[in-house]
Amino acid sequence: MEGISNSRTNMHCQSVSIDSFKGSLQFDDESTKRNRGVHPSTGSNEFNEAELKQIMENEKLAEIAPVDPKRAKRILANRQSxxxxxxRKMRYVAELEHKLQTLQMEATTxxxxxxxxxRDSFGLTSQNNELKFRLQAMEKQAQLKDALNEALAAEVQRLELAAxxxxxGEAHLSNSMVQQLSINYSRSQSHPQQLNVHRTQQHQHRKQQAMVAEPATKW
Incomplete structure (x- = not known):
């Protein structure tokens, strides 16, 4: 209750101060009109409640407003601008800070x-090097296998030629042996025939001699 009472008292005091300030402006306007002999449209009617509050809060404006309301109006307009x-600058700075935070988060990500x-690139590089090493080893093994195959093929060819x-040579020797055996067989077959002819001739010769010897005996 005391807080509400104090706020109402403050609002009442501000209202009284603004009203008294308006009265002073109107009084100053009337005196200014009488002294200058003109009727300018200046005074408290040119200021709204917010502007009157700003004028009351600033001692310099409170001094200028009764004398030169237009100048006070320009000062208030400049201050508002x-x-x-x-x-706007604060909003712009806040936006920049927000963008900066966003960029920092993106940079972190x-x-x-x-x-x-x-890390993946390092792993792939290691795998690539390992594959290259394996490929080189396989190429060397392939070269060794090719050389071994060539050597084996040459040895097989040599053995085939030797065989x-x-x-x-064995076939030629066999042919020679067959021919020799054939000759020997032929000779063995012809020799008994000659022996038989010789024996027949001897037998006939002996028979003739016997026939010749028989008449001599008879006589």
């Missing part, structure tokens, strides 16, 4: 991704 500009990509030459 400066306040709006300051507010990109840094983490870059670290992962570098063919040996078979050819």
């Amino acid at each position: 400066a306040a709006r500009s300051k507010e 990109l840094s983490a991704q870059l670290t992962m990509l570098q 063919a030459a040996e078979l050819s």
